Amino acid sequence: MMSHGFLGYDASFMLDFVVTALVLIVPVLLYSLYVIKFQRNFVLHRNLQIGLGIVLLVAVTAFEVDTQWAHGGWENIVNKNPESPRLSGDAYQHARQVLWIHLVFAVTTPFLWAATLIYALKRFPNPPQPGDHSKLHKTLGWLSVIDIVLTSVTGLWFYYTAFVVT
Numbered sequence: 001m002m003s004h005g006f007l008g009y010d011a012s013f014m015l016d017f018v019v020t021a022l023v024l025i026v027p028v029l030l031y032s033l034y035v036i037k038f039q040r041n042f043v044l045h046r047n048l049q050i051g052l053g054i055v056l057l058v059a060v061t062a063f064e065v066d067t068q069w070a071h072g073g074w075e076n077i078v079n080k081n082p083e084s085p086r087l088s089g090d091a092y093q094h095a096r097q098v099l100w101i102h103l104v105f106a107v108t109t110p111f112l113w114a115a116t117l118i119y120a121l122k123r124f125p126n127p128p129q130p131g132d133h134s135k136l137h138k139t140l141g142w143l144s145v146i147d148i149v150l151t152s153v154t155g156l157w158f159y160y161t162a163f164v165v166t
Helices: 013-037 042-070 074-078 089-123 134-164
Strands: none
Touching: 013 042, 013 134, 042 089, 074 089, 074 134, 089 134
16 A cells, blocks of 8 residues: 655545546647547547546546555545544535535546447447537537546645645
8 A cells, every 4th residue: 555645745646646647637638629629630539538538447446446445535545643633623524525526526527438438439430530429429528528627626626625735
């Protein structure tokens, strides 16, 4: 178990890793949107989205295993020393509320992203080209973008609330 992070705060290694991934995912996502919108490079867009999906799946799975099984929950990461907790009272309740807001987006993102990818892989030809599925794909794609951006923003907000301001 890696109990210390690398960002300079008293978080776990995996928490720092996921926070870093959340920061890096948005520019790659924006590049993928640029590639499809302005370059009309459907193959590169597909490959970037599959790559992002795999990276997120692996990162989130490793993070959940570390958080839930290795540490026994987020509270044990935030308050490593029960004798001298980092967060208690109002600060703890605030961090908990921020986490619940984050989880609304974090839980829906993999399902929305998976649906977008699976439908695209099934309904677009190979190599991908616009077609009958394009309208639904565009809608699902934008919902996925909004969801992952909100996941990133709220995840960073939680990290800041739980580790930076304390």
